[in-house]
Amino acid sequence: DAKTTQPNSMESNEEEPVHLPCNHSTISGTDYIHWYRQLPSQGPEYVIHGLTSNVNNRMASLAIAEDRKSSTLILHRATLRDAAVYYCIRSVGADGLTFGKGTHLIIQP
Amino acid sequence: DVKVTQSSRYLVKRTGEKVFLECVQDMDHENMFWYRQDPGLGLRLIYFSYDVKMKEKGDIPEGYSVSREKKERFSLILESASTNQTSMYLCASLGDGFNQPQHFGDGTRLSIL
Numbered sequence: 001d002a003k004t005t006q007p008n009s010m011e012s013n014e015e016e017p018v019h020l021p022c023n024h025s026t027i028s029g030t031d032y033i034h035w036y037r038q039l040p041s042q043g044p045e046y047v048i049h050g051l052t053s054n055v056n057n058r059m060a061s062l063a064i065a066e067d068r069k070s071s072t073l074i075l076h077r078a079t080l081r082d083a084a085v086y087y088c089i090r091s092v093g094a095d096g097l098t099f100g101k102g103t104h105l106i107i108q109p
Numbered sequence: 110d111v112k113v114t115q116s117s118r119y120l121v122k123r124t125g126e127k128v129f130l131e132c133v134q135d136m137d138h139e140n141m142f143w144y145r146q147d148p149g150l151g152l153r154l155i156y157f158s159y160d161v162k163m164k165e166k167g168d169i170p171e172g173y174s175v176s177r178e179k180k181e182r183f184s185l186i187l188e189s190a191s192t193n194q195t196s197m198y199l200c201a202s203l204g205d206g207f208n209q210p211q212h213f214g215d216g217t218r219l220s221i222l
Contacts, residue, residue: 032208043113043199043213044152051208091208096142096154096167097201 003027004088009104012078020073020103022088027068034091035062035073036099037084044087044099047073083107112136115200115214123222128187130217132200140203141183142211143167143175145196152199158183190221 005023012018024033034049048055048062050071055062061074075082087102116131134141142157144167154167158177172194176184183202187194197218201211 034208034210036210041215043201043216044211046210046212049208049210096144096157097152097211098154099152101149101151 003090003098004100006086006088006100006103008101009106011106011108013108014080015077018075018078018082018105020075020086020088020105021070022072023070024088024090025069027090031090033062033064033068033071034089034097035060036087036089036097037082038087038102039081039084047086049091078105078107080107080109113200113202113212113214115198115217117217118215119218119220121220121222122187122190124190124192126187126190126221128190128219128221130185130187130198130200130219132183132185132214133181134183134202134212135181136202136204136212137180138202138204138212139180141177142201142203143173143183143185144199144201145169146199146216147196155185192221195219195221 032051035047036044038044048060050062063072085102085104087099112135114133122128140159143155144152146152153169156175158164164175174186197216199216200214203211
C-alpha cells in the first residue's frame, strides 16, 4: 500500500511548467515526501524530498501543503527528457520504499 | 554522485538454475536493497541489508536469498529459478542520515525459460 494517490497520467508541452500532484492524507508527522522518476529501461532516479517546507534543487521544486496532506512536484520548464513515470512516496527511516503506480508524464514537442 | 552498478542488464536462465544477481555501490553506504518490478505491481521489496552479514526480509522474500559479505556488494540469489521470477530486478543503496534518498542501479531484466 503506497499510501499516496497520484493521477495515472498527465500531459504537458515542452518548455512549459509542469505541476504533478500527490495526495497523502494519512501522512504522519515524521514521514518525509520523496519523489523519484523512472525513465524507460532505467532504474528509479531520486528527484527531491522534503518534510514541511518547500524545497528546491537543480531538478525541481517541491511544494508541500501546510497540513502536509498533499504536495506538488514542479518542473519549471519541461523538456522531452523529462518524460517519465513520477513516483510520490512517503518515507521513514531506512526501510524499503513502497512505490505505487506513479504518474506517467507525457511531454509534447 | 553515487554509483550503483548491477552486473548484468539482461540475463536469460533456465528453470531450476541457481541464479546470482550482483550489485555494487561506491559510496560506503550501510543500507542496500533488492526490489523486483513487474507491470501493474510497482516495486516490491525482496530483501534488504543494513550492515555487512546482516539481512532482513522484505515483502516477498520467498524463493530468494541474499549475501552481504562486503559493505559495497549485495547479492541476490535465486536458489532454483522459476518462470514466475521473470522480472526486472533493481538494487538500491542508502546512506546514513534520516530520510536520505535511495540510489538505484539500472536494473537487471531477468528471463527464466
